[in-house]
């Protein structure tokens with residue numbers, strides 16, 4: 001009886017909506033996420049999420065539902081595309097002349113809040129006549145609510161193997177992060193994207209940050225700090241929520257992402273020339289978390305729609321200049337950096353614990369430590385040259401949709417390489433013998449004849465910054481560090497045996513220095529025509 005009444009009510013309501021908005025997508029408005037049905041006492045399961053997305057797709061002609069890959073355990077990684085007129089593949093997005101925005105979440109499986117916000121946002125874009133739906137003439141938006149469904153079902157940060165996918169964007173060893181990088185970032189080339197997490201500091205409902213590495217074009221970070229984040233703050237405040245930078249502060253300073261490496265997607269995104277934005281939802285009431293995340297995502301959409309030319313011009317300029325710098329072999333590559341304060345002061349709230357009582361304190365005139373400060377840099381070459389034996393490093397790089405060329409005949413070239421002063425083994429991110437090198441300051445200059453089959457990786461391409469980051473051995477994430485060139489460093493002490501390493505008793509033997517201990521990553525410093533052809537893959 002009760003069921004029947006409810007059905008009747010729904011039917012009447014749907015008929016009413018159809019009358020107002022026309023036949024397309026109208027019923028999507030009444031489909032609730034499983035989380036909404038219980039005031040976010042729980043989140044949609046993986047199966048419920050897939051079912052929900054399909055239900056909305058079944059009622060909307062302006063949405064394209066797909067997946068960007070399959071996880072280790074065979075779960076699809078769903079995404080939807082909205083635009084007006086609809087866009088079904090990247091090429092159509094590029095010719096639309098509109099900004100491309102990607103909103104993604106749940107790369108850390110147990111960080112679920114913004115995943116739920118994005119599920120609601122999908123419905124809002126699908127509902128004809130709604131605030132979000134009206135904006136579809138002005139942008140292409142992709143929503144990928146769950147990058148790591150295997151971690152979601154386990155309620156773990158990592159995936160089914162325990163790997164942290166948001167430390168995998170340089171190595172791309174894990175299918176889920178590789179799928180996201182290759183089939184979303186390197187296929188759709190978003191001008192701007194957001195990656196949603198659960199961390200940050202109370203009393204804020206949402207924390208944010210842009211790319212935090214000097215390796216990225218700093219204008220991509222500056223637009224976040226100067227315009228996008230203040231815009232989000234206003235929208236959040238109007239909705240009764242608070243927002244401020246990730247990660248946390250004290251009475252003297254607020255400090256952002258404390259690492260410069262490109263293995264996390266925000267820095268990776270900056271280095272591949274997108275405006276990459278981190279959203280973190282701090283601990284709070286689940287409903288506040290989901291709804292404030294929704295407001296922040298909508299604010300980002302509105303900013304993009306209100307400033308399409310600014311965003312596209314800035315990103316396209318960064319991409320074009322990256323190509324030009326490489327082609328002219330001009331500029332420096334930061335290889336070591338640290339965070340310093342911005343050249344202005346800020347005020348913010350901190351939540352201090354006094355015994356059992358939490359108290360809000362407003363801190364004024366404080367430092368904002370989010371500015372990358374370069375400690376050491378190396379000159380940008382025209383091209384990096386790797387011998388045929390360095391195929392593992394080439395495999396590593398080419399995952400990033402980089403153009404790699406191959407010498408068709410033996411060629412004599414003047415090149416530079418770096419002498420190794422020291423090697424330190426690091427147990428880092430599931431790699432027990434990552435290799436951190438210390439190099440001589442001055443490069444070794446040589447005239448060498450490279451055989452046919454040698455690899456040439458020119459820096460004059462949109463991916464020029466990530467190429468430089470991966471081929472300069474002193475950065476935090478590169479082909480040497482991640483063990484793809486171990487075979488060429490064999491004149492150094494062998495890797496410490498695990499037992500001795502664990503016991504701290506390993507002492508390296510004497511080092512042999514012949515042949516000259518240079519890392520065989522050769523830098524061609526001047527623009528030079530070469531007998532090369534593109535490596536097909």
Ligand SMILES: [Zn+2]
Nearest residue numbers: 108111197198
């Ligand atoms: Zn996270």
